[in-house]
Amino acid sequence: MIKYYNNIRLGAKKLEPQKSKRMSGARILVETLIEQGVTDVFGIPGGQVVDIYDELNRARRRIRHILTSHEQGAAHAADGYARVSGKVGVALATSGPGATNLVTGIAAAMLDSVPMVVITGNVSTQLIGRDSFQEINITGITFSITKHNYFVTDVNELADTVREAFRIASSGRPGPVLIDIPKDVQTAKTLFAPKAPEPPDALPHADEKDVLRAAEIINRASRPYLYIGGGAAANGMGKQIMEFAEKTDAFIGCSLMGISTVPSSYERFLGMQGMHGRYASTKANTEADVIIGVGVCFSDRATGDAKKYARRAEIVQIDADLAEINKNVIVDAGLVGDVKKTFSMLLDAVEQKRRPQWHKRALELKSEGRRIFNSIDENALSEITPKQVFEMINGKKEADTVVATDVGQHQMWAAQYLKFEKPRRFISSGGLGAMGYGLGAAIGAVIAEKKRAVLVTGDGSFSMNLTELATAVSYKIPVVIVLMNNSVLGMVRQWQTLFYGGRYPATDPKRKTDFVKVCEAFGGKGERVSSAEEFEAAFERAMKFDGPYLIDVPVDKDELVLPMIPSDGDLEDLITTDERKNKQ
Amino acid sequence: MKRYVLSVYVENKYGVLTRVASLFMRRGFNIDSLTVGETENPAYSRITITLHGDDYTCEQIINQLKKLQNVKKVKLLTDDVKVERELMLIKVKNNSENRNDIMAAAEIFRAKIIDYNPEYMCVEVTGEPSKINAFIDVMQPLGIVEMCRTGAVALERGRAKLVD
Numbered sequence: 001m002i003k004y005y006n007n008i009r010l011g012a013k014k015l016e017p018q019k020s021k022r023m024s025g026a027r028i029l030v031e032t033l034i035e036q037g038v039t040d041v042f043g044i045p046g047g048q049v050v051d052i053y054d055e056l057n058r059a060r061r062r063i064r065h066i067l068t069s070h071e072q073g074a075a076h077a078a079d080g081y082a083r084v085s086g087k088v089g090v091a092l093a094t095s096g097p098g099a100t101n102l103v104t105g106i107a108a109a110m111l112d113s114v115p116m117v118v119i120t121g122n123v124s125t126q127l128i129g130r131d132s133f134q135e136i137n138i139t140g141i142t143f144s145i146t147k148h149n150y151f152v153t154d155v156n157e158l159a160d161t162v163r164e165a166f167r168i169a170s171s172g173r174p175g176p177v178l179i180d181i182p183k184d185v186q187t188a189k190t191l192f193a194p195k196a197p198e199p200p201d202a203l204p205h206a207d208e209k210d211v212l213r214a215a216e217i218i219n220r221a222s223r224p225y226l227y228i229g230g231g232a233a234a235n236g237m238g239k240q241i242m243e244f245a246e247k248t249d250a251f252i253g254c255s256l257m258g259i260s261t262v263p264s265s266y267e268r269f270l271g272m273q274g275m276h277g278r279y280a281s282t283k284a285n286t287e288a289d290v291i292i293g294v295g296v297c298f299s300d301r302a303t304g305d306a307k308k309y310a311r312r313a314e315i316v317q318i319d320a321d322l323a324e325i326n327k328n329v330i331v332d333a334g335l336v337g338d339v340k341k342t343f344s345m346l347l348d349a350v351e352q353k354r355r356p357q358w359h360k361r362a363l364e365l366k367s368e369g370r371r372i373f374n375s376i377d378e379n380a381l382s383e384i385t386p387k388q389v390f391e392m393i394n395g396k397k398e399a400d401t402v403v404a405t406d407v408g409q410h411q412m413w414a415a416q417y418l419k420f421e422k423p424r425r426f427i428s429s430g431g432l433g434a435m436g437y438g439l440g441a442a443i444g445a446v447i448a449e450k451k452r453a454v455l456v457t458g459d460g461s462f463s464m465n466l467t468e469l470a471t472a473v474s475y476k477i478p479v480v481i482v483l484m485n486n487s488v489l490g491m492v493r494q495w496q497t498l499f500y501g502g503r504y505p506a507t508d509p510k511r512k513t514d515f516v517k518v519c520e521a522f523g524g525k526g527e528r529v530s531s532a533e534e535f536e537a538a539f540e541r542a543m544k545f546d547g548p549y550l551i552d553v554p555v556d557k558d559e560l561v562l563p564m565i566p567s568d569g570d571l572e573d574l575i576t577t578d579e580r581k582n583k584q
Numbered sequence: 585m586k587r588y589v590l591s592v593y594v595e596n597k598y599g600v601l602t603r604v605a606s607l608f609m610r611r612g613f614n615i616d617s618l619t620v621g622e623t624e625n626p627a628y629s630r631i632t633i634t635l636h637g638d639d640y641t642c643e644q645i646i647n648q649l650k651k652l653q654n655v656k657k658v659k660l661l662t663d664d665v666k667v668e669r670e671l672m673l674i675k676v677k678n679n680s681e682n683r684n685d686i687m688a689a690a691e692i693f694r695a696k697i698i699d700y701n702p703e704y705m706c707v708e709v710t711g712e713p714s715k716i717n718a719f720i721d722v723m724q725p726l727g728i729v730e731m732c733r734t735g736a737v738a739l740e741r742g743r744a745k746l747v748d
Contacts, residue, residue, distance in 0.1 A: 143603055144610045148653040323647035
């Protein structure tokens with residue numbers, strides 16, 4: 001069974017001899033990347049990828065390499081690049097520690113279905129399995145965090161392996177694919193001829209009978225709610241979703257991954273739902289009688305206790321991945337296939353229908369949500385409240401500015417308050433929730449868009465990968481860094497406040513980090529602000545700076561992200577006020 | 585809890601067994617047995633998996649298996665359409681008191697004695713897993729020294745095939 005590798009020479013027959021050139025594996029890799037349309041690679045060199053770097057240098061006019069400070073930053077950058085552009089992001093690292101440093105970045109891409117090809121070097125095949133210097137079985141390590149991975153042992157298989165990797169990464173439900181290439185495969189020579197890249201495999205639409213059954217469920221319902229996620233975002237389905245909502249009088253909420261799919265200003269959009277979601281969308285789940293999930297996985301963060309989720313509603317789910325149907329919640333109609341095509345069929349199949357009572361109720365929820373949000377803001381403890389921070393960013397950023405976040409309280413505030421009118425403008429580690437994701441991802445976004453990005457981060461997350469400031473300085477990458485600094489690990493502290501009797505082990509590190517000086521030490525700029533006016537002026541300066549510009553915004557360490565649903569609660573258990581204040 | 589038998593057709597490539605096996609660990613699925621071997625086409629292997637669970641778990645396992653790139657086909661083999669066999673080698677104590685019982689049981693179960701010495705006997709039994717279990721029950725009081733089961737293999741009856 002486990003033969004080391006069988007000797008299939010994929011496509012060898014198809015090579016046209018007259019066009020073929022004899023070249024090294026390293027060069028074949030670079031030529032194949034170019035052939036696949038790759039223009040940017042993020043990575044760090046090392047002993048087992050020197051050959052590849054030599055070839056990247058030779059091809060430097062056709063493909064650009066961005067040197068990051070840490071391989072994790074390279075992986076997050078490739079991920080951010082892919083999320084905003086829809087192209088396959090590429091990261092490159094050496095064997096051993098280079099490869100293991102990529103792991104968090106690969107996992108983040110896997111859990112958020114981001115198309116990525118990750119290339120690692122490895123020791124020569126004769127040194128494999130001997131615990132050689134910087135030898136790691138990275139294919140074994142990444143089995144469960146890649147869509148697929150390869151260990152290439154024959155240079156004749158290399159080009160077609162790379163081609164297949166790109167196809168797998170971008171087909172169906174996208175995801176990261178890793179290719180591990182031993183050094184001797186990089187130096188071995190064989191014939192190579194470029195091929196036109198193949199488009200991703202087209203997924204069929206769902207079965208028509210199933211679509212009609214789902215349409216029937218929706219037609220007989222009186223309170224339809226669209227719950228949209230990463231699948232809708234990645235397929236650019238904003239317009240269709242809005243058409244569907246108009247036709248059926250449905251209202252729309254989203255998961256974290258679904259933000260920036262429909263314009264925030266759209267009247268029927270109720271915002272992100274779930275643990276820290278907006279009141280209106282979260283409540284709409286409990287009041288709707290049909291929930292139409294589009295490219296969502298019904299994550300615990302979005303649904304609360306799955307057993308108690310949507311007790312009053314029938315559920316229709318559309319997903320590219322068969323394994324998502326009935327995984328977390330049992331649905332009444334599961335439609336598997338190309339999400340966009342299938343949703344179009346459903347859009348055609350449903351009846352045009354006014355549902356005035358539901359329409360009125362949803363707008364009531366929306367205004368009730370606004371009232372609750374205002375009261376949360378009125379009770380905010382910080383000098384510059386989270387609402388003020390984000391309203392300022394909303395006002396000052398351009399319509400197509402990408403905003404990246406890290407993970408924690410600031411991320412949830414960003415998800416609650418930020419407004420987007422265009423698709424693919426919000427990038428955040430949703431599934432893995434990887435603190436330290438943001439700076440690398442923002443850099444990737446800037447490279448993809450050739451345009452300034454904003455990073456919203458916290459002091460805890462930023463401390464994890466701030467070394468990518470060096471990358472932003474080297475390449476003059478304009479990133480406005482809004483650092484919401486409460487000098488504690490705020491989200492964990494919030495749990496400690498609410499559910500652990502106000503005991504705060506390990507969340508109040510008493511650090512004295514001066515983040516402004518840190519940014520300046522790397523060669524960027526920064527300033528600390530203490531009022532909303534100062535923040536506004538600083539943000540304007542930052543939007544003009546040619547590199548990383550950090551704004552240190554003080555946040556009260558007792559500020560809570562509200563509303564909140566306890567992690568074992570269901571959507572009815574929404575906490576909307578800080579109980580401590582009520583007791584006083 | 586119901587018993588399920590899955591037949592999985594996979595590419596015979598580096599790491600495929602690990603991918604399949606690690607999927608069960610990662611998704612928290614428990615399986616009873618897993619067997620693997622080459623098929624009529626040496627480029628492919630066939631994995632037979634047996635498990636106990638409910639329809640939900642079985643459906644999840646099938647759907648997750650289908651997502652692996654090297655998995656070409658997954659099929660649930662239900663009792664009415666499958667033939668299934670397992671092989672066991674079992675070593676038991678051999679003495680004047682139990683010798684006849686062992687040999688009689690072997691006869692009834694159509695098992696073979698494949699190794700014999702004055703102290704121990706080794707018996708080969710083939711059959712459905714339930715028959716193997718029954719044979720173990722008979723041997724238990726006679727003194728089992730050690731045993732080894734292959735896990736189940738199964739095919740569909742008649743003309744039906746896993747892949748065309």
